[in-house]
Amino acid sequence: MTSRPVMTLPRADVLAARWHAQQLDRAPGTAAAPDEVAVLDLGVQDTGPDGAAWALAVRGAPGVRPGSLPPTLALAWTLRGAPHVYRGADLADVAVATAPLSEADAAKRVFDASAPLRAAGVAVLDALRTEARWERELVVEPTVKGDLSTRLTQHLPEPYLRWCRSCGATHSYEQTFRLAALQAGLELEPGTSPPVLRRVPDLEPSLYGRLGAEAVPRLDVVRGYLRFFPAASVQDVAGFLEAPVKDVRAHWPDDAVRVEVADADPGARPVERWVLADDVEHLAGATARVRDAQPGDGAPVVRLVGPYDLYLQLRDRPTLVPDAARAKDLWRVLGRPGAVLAGGEVVGTWRPRASGRRLSVLTDPWVPWDAGLTDAVAEQAERLRAFRDAASVTVSSA
Numbered sequence: 001m002t003s004r005p006v007m008t009l010p011r012a013d014v015l016a017a018r019w020h021a022q023q024l025d026r027a028p029g030t031a032a033a034p035d036e037v038a039v040l041d042l043g044v045q046d047t048g049p050d051g052a053a054w055a056l057a058v059r060g061a062p063g064v065r066p067g068s069l070p071p072t073l074a075l076a077w078t079l080r081g082a083p084h085v086y087r088g089a090d091l092a093d094v095a096v097a098t099a100p101l102s103e104a105d106a107a108k109r110v111f112d113a114s115a116p117l118r119a120a121g122v123a124v125l126d127a128l129r130t131e132a133r134w135e136r137e138l139v140v141e142p143t144v145k146g147d148l149s150t151r152l153t154q155h156l157p158e159p160y161l162r163w164c165r166s167c168g169a170t171h172s173y174e175q176t177f178r179l180a181a182l183q184a185g186l187e188l189e190p191g192t193s194p195p196v197l198r199r200v201p202d203l204e205p206s207l208y209g210r211l212g213a214e215a216v217p218r219l220d221v222v223r224g225y226l227r228f229f230p231a232a233s234v235q236d237v238a239g240f241l242e243a244p245v246k247d248v249r250a251h252w253p254d255d256a257v258r259v260e261v262a263d264a265d266p267g268a269r270p271v272e273r274w275v276l277a278d279d280v281e282h283l284a285g286a287t288a289r290v291r292d293a294q295p296g297d298g299a300p301v302v303r304l305v306g307p308y309d310l311y312l313q314l315r316d317r318p319t320l321v322p323d324a325a326r327a328k329d330l331w332r333v334l335g336r337p338g339a340v341l342a343g344g345e346v347v348g349t350w351r352p353r354a355s356g357r358r359l360s361v362l363t364d365p366w367v368p369w370d371a372g373l374t375d376a377v378a379e380q381a382e383r384l385r386a387f388r389d390a391a392s393v394t395v396s397s398a
Contacts (some may be wrong), residue, residue, distance in 0.1 A: 009073070011319060012344075014231045017283045019344035023059040024303050025124040028383060030060030034070045035087045037061050042224035043084030046075055046190075048338075050353055050387070052085040054320055055310065057387050058303050065387060067191035074200065075188040077178040079221065081109075083188055083195075090219060095182050095206040097215035100125070101247040105212075109242050113162075114172035120168050127160060129207050131172060131180035136205050139186055144196040149177065167214055181208055199358055208359075213251055221251045222251050223276065224252050229314050230275040230283055231259050239315040247358075259283070259314035261319065298360035299372035300342040304350050304361070304380045309337035321346055326366060337364070342379060347373065352384065364398040 002027040006303040017246075019025060019054070023038055031037055037044075037059045046052035052075075053064040059328055063070060086094050100106035106124040107114035108193060117127045123151035133153050149171045153161060155174060163170050171177075181197060185205040189196040219221060225237045238248040256274040305311055316318060321327040330339060330349060337349035340363060348365040361381040369377070378395050 006258050006260055007280065008262050008283070009231060011261055011263045013283055014319065015344035017230050017279070018228065018311070018314075020282070020326050023277070024305070024311060024344075025301055026060035028057075028060060031062060031064045033063040033177055034064055035072045035081070040073070040085065040087050041218055042228055042310065043086055043098075043306045044310065045313070048082040048313065048336075050306055050384075052083075054135055054384070054387060055374045056085070056307055057383075064387075069190040075190050076186075077184045077188065079112075079183060081178040081193065081245050086191075088200075090207070091182070091203055092201055093219050096210045097212060097219040098182070098209055099206070099210065099212045101212045101243060103253055105243045105247045106147040108244050109179065110173065110175045111174050116159040116162075120157075122159055125208055127138070128176060128180050128183065131156070131160065131176050132183040132205060132207050135177075135180055135186060136184040136199075139184070139197050139199060142189060142196050144192075144368060145195045145197060148197060150255065152177070157361045160262060174338060189202050195366075197360075222248060223253055224352055225277065226253065226256065226274060226276050228310065229316075231261055231273045231319075232275075232314075233271040233273050234314065235271060236315040240313065281382075286345055297378050303377035304338055304343045304377070305341055306338045311339070311341065313324065331332065340365075342373060342376070344350055350377075354390070357391035358388075359385050359388060359393040361393060363398060364397060 006350050021038070037056050039055075040058065043053040043274050046325055050066055053066055053068070056064045057084040062084045064101065068084065069075060072088055073085050074091055075085050076091065076094070077253055078084045078094065079137055100109055102123050106128060107118070110124060110128075112119045114124050117124055122217075131152070134152055135148065138151050155169045160172055160176070162173055174245045185200050185203045185296055186197045189198055212221065215221070221241060222237055225240055226232055229236065234245055234249050235254065238245045241248065252274075254277060255277040257277050257280055259273050259275055261273060317327050321330060330337065330346065337351050340350050347367050347369070350364070351362045353360045353362060361384065363377065381393050381395045
């Protein structure tokens with residue numbers, strides 16, 4: 001962490017810089033290929049009605065469709081045990097980058113699975129290696145998750161297993177099962193439900209031979225969070241990774257620069273915020289650059305992002321949505337809506353509804369929408385219609 005005078009940034013500049021860093025200001029089809037989307041370095045979570053494919057499409061990726069992936073991309077369980085899309089060529093390095101930073105970090109990431117393992121004198125990293133070895137051995141051909149789980153249970157001792165009330169069966173803890181998969185050289189077959197795991201061609205199992213602290217800089221998840229969420233705290237990154245604050249602090253980039261956000265969450269206790277040194281110049285005046293990039297008619301650049309889009313995965317939520325009631329609705333536990341974004345600001349929420357080949361988009365504006373904003377939302381709804389190959393789309397307000 002470098003020491004220099006602390007820069008104070010307006011909240012609007014922070015949001016504009018994040019908007020630009022995540023390429024949400026790019027026009028449709030701007031990228032020459034799907035793997036040219038920058039957020040693939042950190043991973044694109046494949047959760048929600050349109051998943052990772054829509055997150056890539058709204059960032060300018062061509063040729064992406066629901067339920068499938070271009071051949072240059074791959075799907076794997078990684079951060080928080082969630083399915084994420086990466087460049088296939090990066091998977092070996094992704095396995096290192098998304099591995100825990102330490103034994104303590106591994107214990108935190110597997111949640112309640114750590115207690116029985118430690119009580120039995122088994123290190124969590126060793127347990128993860130054991131599960132990864134068995135998953136590798138058991139998955140020779142594409143295998144449905146449930147079948148692999150059943151077979152895996154037969155090879156694991158008691159501390160690795162739990163009784164699952166919803167399944168009515170004993171099996172591996174969910175997080176250890178998921179986090180071991182990529183380390184076993186396994187990926188998820190896109191568009192499968194229940195998930196199907198298969199071996200990644202020519203990818204040797206990593207088996208936690210290298211931990212996250214050895215990640216290449218481009219894929220390093222701590223640097224990645226700061227890159228896509230400039231003006232973040234150590235606690236924000238730890239929450240995103242579900243890692244101990246102590247481990248994240250020990251892995252903090254040497255070129256991180258301290259900043260302050262002038263008008264973000266004024267009621268909260270002040271925390272240290274940081275940006276990567278190379279990104280400092282992009283923060284100052286970011287709002288003006290976003291405004292200058294608007295269409296000639298002055299209408300804002302609007303995006304309809306899904307409920308688990310990376311832009312909404314930030315851990316300093318009051319920076320994006322200061323109103324507590326609106327934040328509760330946007331980040332509800334079940335049935336989350338997507339966000340209507342205008343130049344980085346959330347101006348409402350949206351939900352897709354499909355009836356046959358007819359698509360409807362139900363919006364809930366948070367502020368009055370003028371004609372320009374209303375037209376921009378309709379344009380993005382049409383973009384979603386084309387993405388889903390629906391016959392028609394209508395937009396209505398709640």
